[in-house]
Amino acid sequence: MAITRHATARWEGDLKSGEGRLSTPQSGLLDGTRYGFNSRFGDEKGTNPEELIAAAHAGCFAMALSAKLTEAGHAPTRLDARANVELSMDGGPNISRIRLTVEGEVPGLDAERFKQIANDAKENCPVSKALSAVTIELEAKLAS
Known part of the structure; x- marks a missing residue:
């Protein structure tokens, strides 16, 4: 369906x-x-396609990461995700890179395992898959 x-x-x-x-x-x-x-x-008030893509990607990634953490037995307390969508003007406007960052509070999980699970979520969230023609980078860290 x-x-x-x-x-x-x-x-x-x-x-x-x-x-x-x-x-x-x-x-x-x-x-x-x-x-x-x-x-x-420019900097005029209003939205733009890249901002909307960033919002969609950050939201999708956070949900996917929550699901994968929960499946691994570590339900998150909090996930703060951000997506920066870069619009390059080289050779005409194009989305050249997306940088995802996430900080999470996840009881009982070490930083290395958090990064592994976050990378899996980055690779497999539906929006990441739809945007696979673009380089997607990830920085994941646990809150201290």
Whole structure:
């Protein structure tokens, strides 16, 4: 059985002076959220595709890591995940690298085993698999 999610985008105008609106009708979380050239390539307020990819990847990775830790007998107390999506302009815009970082509180687990399980989650979360054409790096550490 497949689960389908969707989002919509409307763009009006040319690339540099136009603007778009993103919506997620199923959840209602995004409802006409603004995005445009300057929110993507500059510092204007609004979202952009790379930020949304980063949010999706961080969320998916954190859930996958929680599942794998729990399967290994070490349910996490807390996982703080971050995804940095790099948009390179070399040869035209392209997503060149994603850096995942995670800090976790995981009772009874040593740092080396945490890194091993985190790497497995990185390799196997659905978003990582979908983004496999991009180099994905991982830094994983336990909270002290």
